[in-house]
Amino acid sequence: MPSIVDIFVLVTFQLNRGPADDNLDTEALNMISEYLDECPGPLKLDFFNQNNFIGCFLKDNCYKYFTELVSKFGAECKKYGINVEPVKKQLHITLAYQYSSEYHEELMQQARGIDLNAACQWEVRRVKKTYHATLEDELDLIIGDYVFMDPNEPTRSTDQWYFGTSWLTGRQSMFPGPYTERTSETWTWALHASELLVQKETPSPVCNGDSHAHMPLPKPPKASGETYEAVWKADPTYAKVNKEVKKSPVPRKEVRPQDLGIPRSLVVMRHGERMDFLFGRSWVDLCFDDDGNYRPSDLNMPKSMPKRAGTHYEYAKDAPLTTLGSFQAHLTGMGQATVPLHVEPGIFEWLGWYQLGLPKFFTPTELKSHGFNVDLSYKPFVPITKFDMEENIEGYYRRSGETSRNIVIRHQQEGGNILILGHAGSLEVCTRQLLRKTPRPDRDFRDLCAKVPYCGLLSITECLRTQKWSMGDAPILSLTHGQNKQMVMTKLSLSLDYF
Incomplete structure (x- = not known):
């Protein structure tokens, strides 16, 4: 916990409007403005802790000032038919609550590290x-x-x-x-940012003949910064609220024939380099004119762009691969161009990153019309209409894990290799449930995403003897290459001093 934090003090007015009067906007609020000039100096706070609560309460003079402010404001509002409830509870800032008593001393030590006199x-x-x-x-x-x-x-x-x-x-x-x-x-x-104080996980044995190994648990990153297109959401360790949890459908029970002799291998792969990741989100304005005509401005941009329903601005949220990204995919490809593609929304990345709205995806029919070998008869396990936009990180693990489990059950009879092509996080969330491991905290998950290379892949294999899944060697080597900076050249001059 840092030594300096921003402290928000909020006074909430619960208004029950009566007759509308525009004078309220000036009279009442001007009164508040004048009263704010009488503020008794910097905010003074005192630490308080009891049972499973740690917080800071306003000192007497500050508490008196804020309660009087609410009272004066309420009296002014009452003239216009608006009732403002008086302050019924001591004004405070909650630092921690609803935690196990065993963490109290450690939380108190962190809370004491906050500089309450810091300017903000x-x-x-x-x-x-x-x-x-x-x-x-x-x-x-x-x-x-x-x-x-x-x-x-x-x-x-x-x-x-x-x-x-x-x-x-x-x-x-x-x-x-x-x-x-x-x-x-x-x-x-x-x-x-969030900090997990205790992290427990029971390692599962990895089946490799008669030997067993354990997967080490990565340590939480020290830095709280984040660079992977994230929109941060509160997780269950931060504040517990009584909210109805939407349950995902229970996957079908797997029944394995006794004479099955071909194990299943699940390979999960990240996509290649994307236009928005390389050129930024403004690439759409750079490459399309007002009429939606596409013109590349760099050799690493595709020569052409498929037309799509709606406007070309839909590409801002649903970007294609770069030229290099297509080459990465070609080098990593397994030579199975005749295998039909199944479009499965259930493996889409974390919905917490799309609070401003989902992309308008190409439909399977549209992809088929653009030359992709899409199986139009495939019925997804999780259609887009079933997306829970309030999904937290555990929900993302659950959705992805159950989708991948249903996919491998679908192929339980024939066995063999199954490929899931998704995003950086897919390597983690599509395999962790099959490995019988619990979801990681969101900070650990984000840290893993930042380390997955383009077209990076992960493989897990089924052990017929124990019917458990374990990590295996990737069937294809990773692709490592340097970053080439964009060159903007307006004039080229060579000096004889260089020769």
């Missing part, structure tokens, strides 16, 4: 126009996001580029100020 001021800016970062030190701006920044940034900047923190992703970097506007609106409980 910020300006909240609403994103009003999308901006796609073109450099590593730039921040992607997404409609619906908010950016927190030091209020002194405008005075320090000479070109209207400010340094801020994205509310959606927690990423800190530079962003163009004119693409945002100042706002007083803010939100609470935006989780940008």
Whole structure:
């Protein structure tokens, strides 16, 4: 836990509107503005702990000030038929709650490390126009996001580029100020990092003849930063709420014939290099004109682009492979061009990364019309209509694990090799349930995703004697190559000094 944190203190007004009156916007809020000038200095907090709760409570003078503020505001609102409930509970900041008593001392030690006297001021800016970062030190701006920044940034900047923190992703970097506007609106409980205090896992034996081995559990990463297109969501270890959990359908029970002698091998592979990962999300604006005509601007861009339903902007969320990405796939390919493709939405990546909406995918029929060998008779185990957009990381593991289990059950009679082509996380989530292991915490999962190369693959094999799955050697070598920087050349001059 860092020594300095941003502390949010919120006073929630529960309003029951009566007759509308526009004067409320000026009279009541102007009163608050005047009363804020009488604030008794910096916020003073005291630590408090009891049973399974650790938090900070306002000291007497601050508590009195805020309760009076609510009372004065309520009296002003009452003139216009609006009832404001008085403060009934001590105003506080919760640091930890609903945890096992065995963790109390460790949590208290971390809480004591917070500097309660640290200064904390910020300006909240609403994103009003999308901006796609073109450099590593730039921040992607997404409609619906908010950016927190030091209020002194405008005075320090000479070109209207400010340094801020994205509310959606927690990423800190530079962003163009004119693409945002100042706002007083803010939100609470935006989780940008979580720390698992205790991690337990019972290793499963790996079947390899008569020998057994254990898979080591990776240590949680020290850094809380994240670079893998993530939209962070609160996980169950952060706050427990009584929310109905949507249950995934139970997979069919597997029954193995006694005389089956061919084991099954499941190979899970990541896709090749993608256009948006290499050229950024602004590649669509760079390559398409207003009429939707495609024109590549780099040799690593495909020569042509299939037409799709809707506009060409659908490619922003559903990007194709680069030229190099297609070459990677060709080198890694297994020479099975005649094997039909089954389009299975159940292996799509974590829905927590798509809170702003899913891509509009090509349909199997559209893919077939573009020359892909798609089996149109295939019925997916998890259609898109069954997606749970509130899916947490455990739900992602469960959905992917049950989908891959159903896939291998489908091929239990003939055995042999099965290939799942998905995303970086697919190598983990499509095999972990079959290996009889529990889901990893989201930070460990994200760390693994960042380490999976393009067209990287993982193989697990069934042991006929124990009917268990274990890690095996990848049937195809990984492809390693250097990164080639883009060259922008406006003038070429050679000096005789070089010869």
